[in-house]
Amino acid sequence: MKEHDINVHFIRISSNSSGQRIDNFLYTYLKVAPKSMIYKIIRTGAIRINKKRIKFQYKLQIGDLLRIPPIRGIKINRFNMKYMEEVAFLQNIIIYEDDYLLALNKPTGVAAHGGSGLKFGVIEGLRALRPKAQFLELVHRLDRETSGVLLVAKRRTALVYLHEQLRLQNMKKEYLALVHGRWNVNLQIVSVPLFKKNTLLNSSRVVYIDSENGKFSTTHFQIKEYFDNVATFLAIKPITGRTHQIRVHTQYASHPIVGDNRYGDYQSNTRFKRFGFNRLFLHASILRFIHPKTKKKFHIHAPLGQSFHNCLFFLRNLSIKNYDCLLENISKNIDNLK
Template identity: 50%
Template sequence: MTEDIKLGVQLVEIDSEFSGQRVDNFLIARLKGVPKSVIYRVLRKGEVRINKKRVKPEYKLQAGDLLRIPPITVRQQNDHVSTQLAVVQQLEQQVLFEDEHLLIINKPSGMAVHGGSGLNFGVIEALRALRPDARHLELVHRLDRDTSGCLMIAKKRSVLRHLHQQLRDKTVEKKYQALVAGDWPSKLRKVTEPLRKNTLQSGERVVRVDAVDGKESETRFRILQRYQQGTLVEAFPVTGRTHQIRVHTACKGHPIACDDKYGDSDFTGQMKALGLSRLFLHAFSLRVLHPVTETTLSIEAPLDQDLARLLTQLQRV
């Protein structure tokens, strides 16, 4: 259900948190439910004013600016995320770290990081419902829907900018645990095959190794435990390509257990027979510089019961 709400003129004093942000991006974030075409139209017509002057979409806000937003109609969703849903309440039990700047959770497998593509809500929408006073919750990075583990959410735009810079500088250390088919070679410590993202006619995203048009990619691996049925490896993605670990393991002949895109049906069948019903890929640890205190955060997310239980059923080598 949706309803149209007509808002009158808004006068907003810009604080330092939004200094440097483009005015069009500020309006898009603030006026959720308003089409971008409408936002750019009122900008083009000069109805948006900064300090009583017309501005272009690329104008960068400054602390102390007085922003005038003209009367506008917002289409608001009525089907808000209920905090009583079990899947939403579960997130409260998955908080690994939280302060006034940053939230880190152990994302459950099977839950998308955001709504869309037929999903009413994801992690970010659920957290916004659970933290109504935290007005600016934003995902710092993403995890595949079927991947569990450490996920960072910024509570302030300045924190988001700082963490994004760390990700660009490759100073954030994210390590994953994956159960792969076969006997992973001891000498295979790095995979650098370039990856290209493709979208099929169905809309499904598939990533392939592509030596010509693929983007530079690197994943480092370390063996954690060998089993008769497979190998538990630690994966450290130096780059952050879509499905990177899943494709890099599969292209070397060692796909991840229960990977429905890149997996091996025989290996997946064996693991399902032992009770595994999800992708065995878990963002186990995260090492990052806190954007405000400048201390190093080292966070670990324990394996969920399904993954831990499966490992107890495998025969060590």
């Protein structure tokens, strides 16, 4: 396997990159270089800005002259070809794009960003597919299991503008979800304090309801459709944007989201899995914000994916009596196989 050497590059920092940390800039620019290598070349002084050594926390400024030396040992041929094949689907799920931003209809099971043992996320895949793009950054996050609208900024000015809307809670998100059981028609608002912490076992984030240490959170719920007492199809508008907010609020209401392995009901999820429905049924359907270029109201809509539609179709054509009979037959078949 041959190796590819990146030649010396001199880059004059523009407004698109101003304010970005040097380590994040290099991670985007070098594409295939691991973060450990990036930190090493910064730490050893191989990376220079205005002929001076810098630390990895350094934030780029307009007019900075960045020197990137030759870097050996980056293998890109067969490995990269396989990687490119794996991320090629991202080009087909872009639902909107202009000079300032793009939006994707992210499938369930695909991470927004890499890390924690994942080979890639949406943002890493987009950067690999668009090596000439000067700037691509996630505007917000979406849980790996959640499908729907994911917004990416193509200019730093757009990212800053959109982040300010997030900070001021002026960016509005609307979700669709399928929850277990029959949602109470009178339960339209859930407002409880949420506290986030990392578990010691695998460093994953778990959110709890905590009246003393938690942060204020509110979600609006609207019933779209009942499926007897089996499930309810909901339209959801989070007013605040806490981690796992919708998932914890539905759990608090005793109607967790179908397929939620972290906050859901194991027995109820297993029933759906027996019918082949093995995903988190939470979808980010609409994102509303002020466009960074036009300064006018703008929204992006992501249609439901086929797996979500299939489950709704199944439930619409299944009475509660048939549902119970099917479950009983499946359980008998499983017992016979033991």
